[in-house]
Amino acid sequence: MNIILLGAPGSGKGTQSVLINKNFGLVQLSTGEIIRENIEKKTKLGLQVQNIVDKGEFVSDDIILDIISVRILEDDCKKGFVLDGFPRNLNQATKFDELLIKYKKKIDFVIELSVSFDDLYKRIENRAIESNEARADDKKEILENRLKIYENQTRPLVPYYKKSNLHYEINGMKTVKEISNDINNILDFKKNDV
């Protein structure tokens, strides 16, 4: 079973993909985390993308697709994966569909966590307070930029996945536990068809 989690920055995709990993044993694949690891370790890729990520902009589709195309073929992905933060625009989604055909894999669910932008600001401010230091891309102006990019580039993925009947929307304003239950209900109910 392979899943895409869709949602704006701060909508809770990271938290929920950890819970899906725990409950269903699917590997959590976060392109943002992979990129941040590369930046921390100052790899060639990390140095190349640091500025872009700090500004809250998107890393190029080619780089992201290279990362994904290698990662989903690794052994631990055989049982299934949860994508958190990929795809993020229509080009990534269509190229990813081509990859899936080539690798004889498929996506079973696209789960959207919908959250109001006011709520997102509060969450991301809290994330910064709790961790004692804000991620460079969590600062207010940068966050506004990231939300604008989300609206323009990522939200069009909703109609894209609705067309293939993969899309499920969950109210991301509920508690972590309630959202997790909603996700479990969708996955449990449908997993026998997958």
Ligand code: AMP
């Ligand atoms: P995230 O942790 O998913 O919010 O990602 C953090 C940052 O990594 C984003 O703001 C982008 O700069 C970059 N990034 C992660 N995933 C992608 C993607 N699929 N396409 C382009 N850039 C990405």
